[in-house]
Amino acid sequence: MSESDKSSGRAKWKPPKKGTYHHGNLRRVLLDSALVMVEKEGPHGVSLRAVARLAGVSPAAPYRHFSGKEGLLAAVAEEGFRALEQKMESASQATRGFALAEFRAIGFVYVHFAARNPSHFCVMFSPEVSDKSEYPSLKEAADRASQTIFDAIANCQRPGLEGGDTDPQHLFISAWSTFHGLATLIVGGHLESSVGSDAELEALGNGVTDVLCRGLSFSGP
Numbered sequence: 717m718s719e720s721d722k723s724s725g726r727a728k729w730k731p732p733k734k735g736t737y738h739h740g741n742l743r744r745v746l747l748d749s750a751l752v753m754v755e756k757e758g759p760h761g762v763s764l765r766a767v768a769r770l771a772g773v774s775p776a777a778p779y780r781h782f783s784g785k786e787g788l789l790a791a792v793a794e795e796g797f798r799a800l801e802q803k804m805e806s807a808s809q810a811t812r813g814f815a816l817a818e819f820r821a822i823g824f825v826y827v828h829f830a831a832r833n834p835s836h837f838c839v840m841f842s843p844e845v846s847d848k849s850e851y852p853s854l855k856e857a858a859d860r861a862s863q864t865i866f867d868a869i870a871n872c873q874r875p876g877l878e879g880g881d882t883d884p885q886h887l888f889i890s891a892w893s894t895f896h897g898l899a900t901l902i903v904g905g906h907l908e909s910s911v912g913s914d915a916e917l918e919a920l921g922n923g924v925t926d927v928l929c930r931g932l933s934f935s936g937p
Contacts, residue, residue, distance in 0.1 A: 743781045743791075745771045750792050754835040759789055759842035789844050790851040796836030797857035800829050804864045815872040816929060822868050823895050823925035824918060830899035831917055837903055841896075865892055872929075894928045 749771040753762045764778045764785055771777075782788040807821035830837040839845065840858075848855040866888045873884060898921070901907050911917040 801861040
């Protein structure tokens, strides 16, 4: 079991042995098998044939649900964006009415999600699914996640806590770049000594978000 699995309390998923596949769960088994492959090979190393072999099904079985490799990865990415949006929305609701606290909570959720779901995160922003317009439900999920961050920034602008008259889209890009940059460093293993536990991850995430908040508060024309 990996360190991230230990930290999150999530049991390591194991692909089924050949012949143990239960009808009705094929799509879920294929998605999980793809995530196992991403963990080992990265998104570029995924193929439907290899995913089918790992899942213990015939090479033709994945085509019942996915048109090809990109379709499979798009489904993995969509699942990740929906999970991220739900977690950020829960954090937003829990801190509603406290604009800076809401912004900080959403920033931490973004980083924490990436750290604990690195395979999903890698696929969500992989070149293989960069053109999300090809997959409307994926684009909708990605847009909803982005909107949650955008709304949190707008909530800070209303009482004048951040950004003044700066275009909120510019502030969104600044905030997202910061969250995403930290998340990418963590997923890439570049900050292992700083994020060995949830408490360390939270402290780092909050520290970066606080710096971002102070920077945005001075943004202006």
